[in-house]
Amino acid sequence: MNFARGGIRIQINQRSEDPIVCPGGELIESFEELSKASALPDLVLSVGGDGTFLETVLKIKDLDIPVAGVNTGRMGFLANISEESLNHSIDMLCHGEYKTIERSLLEIVEPSPFFNGSSSAALNEITIQKADFSMITINVFIDEIYLNTYWADGLIISTATGSTAYNLSVGGPILSPEDQSFIISPIAPHNLTIRPIIVSGESRFRMVIEGRSSEYLTTCDFRSKRLPFSQELRIEKSGYKLRTVMLNGMDFFSTLRNKLMWGADRRN
Secondary structure (H helix, E strand, C coil): CCCCHHHCCEEECCCCCCCCCCCCEEECCCCHHHHHCCCCCCCEEEEECHHHHHHHHHHHCCCCCCEEEEECCCCCCCCCEECCCHHHHHHHHHCCCEEEEEECCEEEEECCCCECCECCEECCEEEEEECCCCCEEEEEEECCEEEEEEEECEEEEECCHHHHCHHHHCCCCCCCCCCCCEEEEEECCCCCCCCCEEECCCCEEEEEEECCCCEEEEEECCEEEEEECCCCEEEEECCCCEEEEEECCCCHHHHHHHHHCCCCCCCC
16 A cells, blocks of 8 residues: 555654555654654554554654554554555545544653653553552542542552543443543452542542552553552643544444444344
């Protein structure tokens, strides 16, 4: 396929050593080259699965470039352009037949830096989890007001985008992607009265974690790090948002029905 038809300039960055078949495409070493260019691209196309999409987010988050995803993985919830519809979808992208959705991100602000200088932002969720067999105790404060103490295997702080990811698997609610709220969902809580709760997107979280071992595990989308129990965790909304692409004729609710079989009933 010639993606460069119609005067479209194509720049390609890839992780694998597989050969690229893209007539007219220009290979770039890293996304840092884009930030140094005189003009930024109009669009970034992430080709892979949802994991590749999340990695792409970290690479372009400061550039304010909308991201579209081509799914070559399994679920393809974020990367929602299928390989079968690629030709037609590329035509639509080239003709501007899409809308963009602004999505909130979460960020770990303490301890800082968290990942040795790289971003601690998360598009889906940030979690606090036990690092061994023992449950942990998580004391949660929102804007320095005590919320609750969770005795559980862990806790998920999710964005609206992540509401259909890990949060969904533990019984948390689904939010539409443009919603700015955050969800707090416990993982296997040892208390039947503990349920997920939705809080304002302006909330600032402080977590005090206790346990019988020496450390706990914190994840930030696909990355993780172990911390000592003496280390508090502070989380808040990131200072930037991600713009993702939704092709005309597609919408969040149809994606829910098609990808997650939401509302499916074999009796109908």
